Amino acid sequence: MSDKPEKLITDDGLRLDGRRADEIRPMKIEIGVLSRADGSCYLEWGRNKILVGVFGPREAHPRRSQRADTAVIRYKYNMASFSVEDRARPGPSRRSIEISKVSREAFEPVIMAELFPKTAIDIFVEVLQADAGTRTAAINASSVALADAGIPMKGLITSCAFGKIDGKIVLDLNKDEDNYGDADFPVAMTQDGEITLVQMDGHLTPEEIREGLELVKKGCKEILEIQQAVLRKKFETPMGELAEEA
Numbered sequence: 001m002s003d004k005p006e007k008l009i010t011d012d013g014l015r016l017d018g019r020r021a022d023e024i025r026p027m028k029i030e031i032g033v034l035s036r037a038d039g040s041c042y043l044e045w046g047r048n049k050i051l052v053g054v055f056g057p058r059e060a061h062p063r064r065s066q067r068a069d070t071a072v073i074r075y076k077y078n079m080a081s082f083s084v085e086d087r088a089r090p091g092p093s094r095r096s097i098e099i100s101k102v103s104r105e106a107f108e109p110v111i112m113a114e115l116f117p118k119t120a121i122d123i124f125v126e127v128l129q130a131d132a133g134t135r136t137a138a139i140n141a142s143s144v145a146l147a148d149a150g151i152p153m154k155g156l157i158t159s160c161a162f163g164k165i166d167g168k169i170v171l172d173l174n175k176d177e178d179n180y181g182d183a184d185f186p187v188a189m190t191q192d193g194e195i196t197l198v199q200m201d202g203h204l205t206p207e208e209i210r211e212g213l214e215l216v217k218k219g220c221k222e223i224l225e226i227q228q229a230v231l232r233k234k235f236e237t238p239m240g241e242l243a244e245e246a
């Protein structure tokens, strides 16, 4: 781990990686990267690298996990052991189980699961490289992978965190800011701005939360545009051109 920097944000409002308070890290999305998945997405956000595969709707196994009136949505967040500086212990942890649960819940309001009784929709997240904000990155990637799989949704989910560094509210913390900052507040929302995930690590006043949520709305709007652009490109490309690209 790097040593604590003297300042995380300069008097001119510049952060260690040159961003301003209201800027997200650069994001790059590729769609349809796994041939055996029904939908997939590879996403880079700053130094985070995330791969998501979506499978289904398919018959749910074991049978006792089936529900007669709806599909079950399963979300599995996993960190590769090489994804962090000190090797991450393989297998589920309290942290990965918690992230999987809240991320699944972030999608439940938009996935039209009632159309597919007795089936399962599986979302597998592999964090290949982590640099803070992996749960938000994974949600953004999962949203695109679900759309790639053709799962009917009321809209996309986008996710972004705000945090507090040197007493200032900023968007999308990187690892140093997460390590040495005062608070981190991940959020996910629908296209209409309805919040489907909120978590908080650290202490924030109601006024700081209001300020942070305004930043998050701006961040999510930018992310939604990136997600929509990549989906539009895929679904607007005539089949002939896709065959030529392959």
Ligand code: ADP
Residues within 6 Å of the ligand: 084, 085, 086, 087, 088, 089, 095, 130, 131, 132, 133, 134, 135, 136, 175, 178, 184
């Ligand atoms: P998020 O990645 O969603 O911000 P956390 O706040 O729990 O989730 O983690 C912040 C960062 O801490 C991660 O992105 C990762 O870089 C690092 N981290 C998380 N778990 C581990 C671990 N087991 N070993 C080393 N670093 C970790």
